[in-house]
Amino acid sequence: MILQNLSPEIKEVTIKDLQTIVEIENECFSSPWPVESFKSEIEKLSWSVTYIAAIDESAAGFMLLWQINNEFHLQKIGVLKKFRNRGVAHSMITFIIEQAKRRSLSRILLEVRGTNSGALNLYKKNGFEIMDVRKGYYTDSGDDALVMELKIED
Numbered sequence: 814m815i816l817q818n819l820s821p822e823i824k825e826v827t828i829k830d831l832q833t834i835v836e837i838e839n840e841c842f843s844s845p846w847p848v849e850s851f852k853s854e855i856e857k858l859s860w861s862v863t864y865i866a867a868i869d870e871s872a873a874g875f876m877l878l879w880q881i882n883n884e885f886h887l888q889k890i891g892v893l894k895k896f897r898n899r900g901v902a903h904s905m906i907t908f909i910i911e912q913a914k915r916r917s918l919s920r921i922l923l924e925v926r927g928t929n930s931g932a933l934n935l936y937k938k939n940g941f942e943i944m945d946v947r948k949g950y951y952t953d954s955g956d957d958a959l960v961m962e963l964k965i966e967d
């Protein structure tokens with residue numbers, strides 16, 4: 814059966830969304846950030862922005878970015894398992910490319926584990942290119958980190 818792509822509503826989080834973000838984080842990542850880290854990102858760090866993707870008012874995924882000078886650094890993107898492979902992450906990336914253009918940013922950067930083929934495919938399909946390889950960067954597994962870049966055209 815071919816599932817139809819979803820069209821999530823994407824909105825910036827408030828502190829009321831903290832628990833929702835933590836639940837998605839815990840499902841998506843093997844070494845999740847603690848709740849205090851997200852609290853600080855949302856309440857204190859002026860360069861940090863977190864967005865939620867919602868389907869019919871129900872949170873499906875989130876992404877966390879830092880704006881550093883004229884660049885976005887994508888720190889995290891995660892989608893709940895039951896919503897995967899239906900274009901939710903693709904919609905979020907399309908959204909941040911639009912945001913980057915509005916803010917006149919020059920590029921979006923990210924780091925991804927060389928073994929994370931799902932994420933790698935996602936980024937490549939959305940135009941990101943590998944610009945550097947950090948050998949053995951992840952100390953838990955010895956995996957390489959791939960630094961990827963998407964240049965923002967005017």
Ligand SMILES: CC(C)(COP(=O)(O)OP(=O)(O)OC[C@H]1O[C@@H](n2cnc3c(N)ncnc32)[C@H](O)[C@@H]1OP(=O)(O)O)[C@@H](O)C(=O)NCCC(=O)NCCS
Pocket residue numbers: 841842888889890891892893896897898899900901902903904925929930931932934935936938
């Ligand atoms: C990576 C992740 C965010 C993708 O979310 P998603 O909503 O399922 O992705 P999409 O449906 O938008 O996929 C877009 C494209 O990415 C690729 N892709 C996504 N998941 C994939 C997978 N598991 N295997 C291969 N390709 C995959 C596909 O090429 C897809 O294109 P297609 O629809 O033409 O096949 C999701 O699997 C996830 O949350 N993983 C755990 C957290 C993680 O690894 N985050 C990234 C590192 S920070």
